[in-house]
Amino acid sequence: MALERDKHVAQHALLTLDEAQLLAMYRKMSLIRRFEEKTAEMYTRGKITGFCHLYAGEEAVAVGAIEALYDKDYVVSTYREHGHCLAKGADPRAVMAELFGKATGISHGRGGSMHLFDPDIRFMGGYAIVGGGLPLAVGLGLSIAYKEEPEVACCFFGDGALPQGAFHESLNLASLWKLPVIFICENNFYGMGTLVQNAICQEELYRFAEPYKMPGVRVDGMDVLDVYRAVTEAAARAREGDGPSLIEAVTYRFRGHSMSDPVEYRSKREERIWQERDPIKNLRRRLLAERRVSEARLDQIDAEVGAVIDDAVKFADESPEPPLEELARNVYVE
Amino acid sequence: MPQITYREALNQALREELDRDERIFIMGEEVGYFGGAFKVTDGLLAVYGEKRVRDTPISELTFVGAGIGAAMGGLRPIVELMTVNFGLLAMDQIVNNAAKIHYMFGGKAKVPLVIRAPQGAGHQLGAQHSQSLEAYFMHCPGLRVVIPATPADAKGLLKTALRQEDPVIFLEHESLYPVKGEVPDGEHLVPFGKASVLREGKDLTLVSYSKCVYDTLAAAHELENMGIDAEVIDLRTLNPLDLDTVVESVKKTGKAIVVYEGWRTGGAGAEIAAQLYERAFDHLDAPVERVATMDIPMPYNARLERAALPSPAHIISAAERIV
Numbered sequence: 001m002a003l004e005r006d007k008h009v010a011q012h013a014l015l016t017l018d019e020a021q022l023l024a025m026y027r028k029m030s031l032i033r034r035f036e037e038k039t040a041e042m043y044t045r046g047k048i049t050g051f052c053h054l055y056a057g058e059e060a061v062a063v064g065a066i067e068a069l070y071d072k073d074y075v076v077s078t079y080r081e082h083g084h085c086l087a088k089g090a091d092p093r094a095v096m097a098e099l100f101g102k103a104t105g106i107s108h109g110r111g112g113s114m115h116l117f118d119p120d121i122r123f124m125g126g127y128a129i130v131g132g133g134l135p136l137a138v139g140l141g142l143s144i145a146y147k148e149e150p151e152v153a154c155c156f157f158g159d160g161a162l163p164q165g166a167f168h169e170s171l172n173l174a175s176l177w178k179l180p181v182i183f184i185c186e187n188n189f190y191g192m193g194t195l196v197q198n199a200i201c202q203e204e205l206y207r208f209a210e211p212y213k214m215p216g217v218r219v220d221g222m223d224v225l226d227v228y229r230a231v232t233e234a235a236a237r238a239r240e241g242d243g244p245s246l247i248e249a250v251t252y253r254f255r256g257h258s259m260s261d262p263v264e265y266r267s268k269r270e271e272r273i274w275q276e277r278d279p280i281k282n283l284r285r286r287l288l289a290e291r292r293v294s295e296a297r298l299d300q301i302d303a304e305v306g307a308v309i310d311d312a313v314k315f316a317d318e319s320p321e322p323p324l325e326e327l328a329r330n331v332y333v334e
Numbered sequence: 335m336p337q338i339t340y341r342e343a344l345n346q347a348l349r350e351e352l353d354r355d356e357r358i359f360i361m362g363e364e365v366g367y368f369g370g371a372f373k374v375t376d377g378l379l380a381v382y383g384e385k386r387v388r389d390t391p392i393s394e395l396t397f398v399g400a401g402i403g404a405a406m407g408g409l410r411p412i413v414e415l416m417t418v419n420f421g422l423l424a425m426d427q428i429v430n431n432a433a434k435i436h437y438m439f440g441g442k443a444k445v446p447l448v449i450r451a452p453q454g455a456g457h458q459l460g461a462q463h464s465q466s467l468e469a470y471f472m473h474c475p476g477l478r479v480v481i482p483a484t485p486a487d488a489k490g491l492l493k494t495a496l497r498q499e500d501p502v503i504f505l506e507h508e509s510l511y512p513v514k515g516e517v518p519d520g521e522h523l524v525p526f527g528k529a530s531v532l533r534e535g536k537d538l539t540l541v542s543y544s545k546c547v548y549d550t551l552a553a554a555h556e557l558e559n560m561g562i563d564a565e566v567i568d569l570r571t572l573n574p575l576d577l578d579t580v581v582e583s584v585k586k587t588g589k590a591i592v593v594y595e596g597w598r599t600g601g602a603g604a605e606i607a608a609q610l611y612e613r614a615f616d617h618l619d620a621p622v623e624r625v626a627t628m629d630i631p632m633p634y635n636a637r638l639e640r641a642a643l644p645s646p647a648h649i650i651s652a653a654e655r656i657v
């Protein structure tokens with residue numbers, strides 16, 4: 001049964017993190033949720049076109065993982081990467097403008113929703129061939145080891161990538177060469193509309209770590225602190241020179257595979273169960289109960305985030321189209 | 335000038351570049367302890383160590399992808415594919431990542447990666463080990479395609495490849511490794527996109543690259559005995575493609591034959607012929623001929639293999655049709 005999973009509750013993590021850091025995580029998750037809600041709205045209004053895969057519901061994975069990284073650590077992602085890119089610190093204006101296809105977009109309107117990139121924050125790209133980003137993360141890990149730098153390369157991918165050869169080859173090579181790579185599988189149970197157990201013989205995905213001789217853990221991907229704890233451990237291990245880790249974050253996308261998916265392959269009941277486990281509401285509840293953060297404070301963060309996203313939409317809408325004269329620029333390095 | 339083989343010229347270029355730039359390293363199957371399946375990297379491991387001469391597992395998709403990632407991380411990897419045939423396993427990384435990353439990310443990322451790959455037929459290796467796939471790479475925007483025929487160009491073009499910023503597919507015909515030629519010692523750079531006129535002539539333009547350059551030169555020699563004065567052009571790189579040199583030649587000769595070892599259909603010759611029709615139609619006195627490999631999977635049998643491949647005799651027949 002898809003909903004059966006290990007339950008890890010990060011009982012102590014909340015107590016050891018300071019309030020500012022917890023609120024920063026809450027803010028980022030709220031920002032991503034708001035960004036995705038606006039994106040859906042703009043897509044429906046025809047401002048955003050093409051393929052568009054939303055991250056709503058999975059925010060705890062990106063935020064928990066990236067909060068555990070250093071600024072100079074690399075992140076490689078997939079076509080469902082708005083959340084990772086924003087969590088790594090991208091300007092929401094530049095990301096929204098990219099979705100609008102504008103010249104001011106983070107990839108200057110050449111990439112779109114699936115191909116965000118910003119070297120300044122070491123967000124090394126969204127890649128739209130399933131599994132295609134893993135070898136790049138191995139290569140970034142190799143560049144770190146080669147230069148004897150302290151960073152790690154963190155690679156996000158979905159459960160759909162596990163049957164790909166690229167997954168198995170990448171885990172083998174990263175382990176063989178003890179590279180500082182953190183492989184984070186976002187298991188949201190469906191590769192498009194195919195249930196994970198209809199796609200791969202071993203549905204406990206973290207167990208693929210064992211044959212490749214690296215630590216493998218399954219974490220609650222709806223709990224930002226559980227993700228944070230696991231990635232902190234994996235990053236420390238990688239920085240020590242002890243090699244890669246595999247983390248399976250069990251999560252759920254609240255929307256369809258893409259904007260054009262009517263989601264007919266799963267039940268409303270299943271969706272309701274997962275919506276009750278909403279990672280943002282979950283953190284909010286705990287901040288109120290266990291940290292005595294005031295409701296007003298969290299409401300204020302939500303309002304601030306809302307204003308940031310409204311500003312991003314306005315910026316994207318008012319930005320110019322990329323000039324036609326530059327259509328053939330940057331095929332080769334000039 | 336010293337006479338060395340194509341293989342030695344590549345080895346020399348690798349050593350000079352490894353000495354010049356700490357960011358350069360080599361990885362691929364058997365490049366280290368074995369010394370390279372074709373011995374191009376022979377002796378490098380002993381000098382540069384395992385950090386810079388890295389044996390990889392048989393995982394073409396992933397070590398090519400890792401080369402791309404390492405290039406994005408600030409290094410200058412040379413990835414050796416044991417042969418281009420195995421490179422097909424890495425086509426996703428080459429076409430979807432290496433070729434597109436610079437453009438797709440708005441010019442903000444670079445992939446200064448060199449992928450070296452032996453290719454070609456003639457050794458009775460059967461259908462899966464006898465391909466010349468330059469057209470696949472030439473078809474895809476974002477890749478530089480370098481395909482030297484002479485030892486001097488092998489050295490000079492490889493060194494140039496390691497000093498520019500685009501992903502390069504560097505194709506070496508397996509029959510060329512023992513070919514000897516004069517190669518300048520030390521710094522020797524050959525620019526991309528500049529064809530070389532190996533023989534001047536006024537009656538016919540023979541356009542070629544890689545191993546077929548030698549068949550073409552042999553045919554030109556024969557043709558001379560028949561009273562036909564052929565010009566021979568070695569393109570050296572297919573992207574960028576120096577068609578200007580070919581057009582100038584055709585303006586003089588009015589006739590052209592493209593000689594190449596890829597399959598005839600959809601090969602580099604088709605593109606070169608099409609561009610000649612576009613740019614030199616008024617100067618052409620006859621259709622552009624293509625002498626290429628027959629459109630068949632390569633057979634094992636030696637007589638059949640010879641018959642399927644372009645040869646001086648094929649070139650002479652084509653010349654007789656149009657001159």
